Amino acid sequence: MKMNPWTLSVLLLLAGPLGADPDWHVEYPDSFCVVEGSTATIPCSFTHPAGHRVERVVWCTNQVFCNDITSTPNVYDSNVRADSRFQYLEDLVGNCTLKIIKTVKQDAATYLFRFETNYDNWAGRKGVVVNVTDGEVVKVRSSVTDHVVKEGGQVTLTCTSACSFHQLDVHWYRNGHALSETGPALHLSGLSNDDAGNYTCSLDSSGRNTSAPWCLVVVEDEGFHRSVHLKVAVVKGVVLAVLLLLLAGVVFAKWFSNKTKRI
Structure with a gap:
């Protein structure tokens, strides 16, 4: 079956994302709202093929693949000391949560996560649009x-x-x-x-x-207090009954002991 070059190109273009390895994946919300001055946590998770070992994780802003640090420095890079306000909370296994401490207006951006394994690397394509608002009435x-x-x-x-x-x-x-x-x-x-x-x-x-x-x-709830008083009275009654039984047992034991001595 012959196919013209234009049709073949379209099919190859469509096959790219559809045929991508499902083991490579980054998941986070499309957008996130943060109040200026507050601390926020952006949830994130990722997967990779079995047998791969994650060696580096990166969070960047306003980049396509998180690899152009010349124009915009990464906010977090496990291989480089970054801004302490951005903390990577989780691990190198599957949780890529990012915490932003005391947000400022300049933190408003599109955040993207990228990780590198001992075989390959992957980045979340869509990113998280973080909006920083002020003057919110709490x-x-x-x-x-x-x-x-x-x-x-x-x-x-x-x-x-x-x-x-x-x-x-x-x-x-x-x-x-x-x-x-x-x-x-x-x-x-x-x-x-x-x-x-x-x-x-x-x-x-x-x-x-x-x-x-x-x-x-x-x-004050009168019904509540009546219930409490009733419970207290019941407890007192039980305690009194136990004491009376113990006293009766002691008296009986003493009487039985004296009777035995007489016999």
Whole structure:
């Protein structure tokens, strides 16, 4: 079967990406939103053929294949000391996550990941478009409509902004004091008066992007207290019953011992 050169060229062009080795792959989101001054983590994963050993990993910006360091230096290169604000969090096996610390306006760019093995190299073709925004109003939203929650109840507070927070570092504070919990959602359960106060969230530890306070008021729940008192009464009753049984056992043992001596 004969085929004209033009048709053959088109088929070869199409066969390139379609026939590419599926073992070579880089996966990350198409775009990413970051609030200026915050710390963000770009998720990334990669695969390569079995038997290959990764020897170098590179993250670059605004390049096609991450190999033109003369025009734009790489933000991370496992073989070269790079900007400490860009940290490679994972490994040389399959996770290529990149962390950007205290982002600035100049960090807005298209980020691309490239890795080299002992046989070949591969780069993620599309890249991640990172947008850096400023002036975002960070807010605390609540799972309850009112600020008042009964003792023993629960509430979930969420730190929100125009950017997606699934990969942003979020810090939580109560009355200005940092909490150990981090992440976009703060879950509070079994509430007591100690949990009451003003809650704020921030996108970084410096408090530059901090929300307005959300006030939580915890009120006494009579039903809750009746339940607690009932449980305490039951426990006291059980303890008393056990003590009476022990006392009765001691008395019986002493009586039986005396009776035996008389016989």
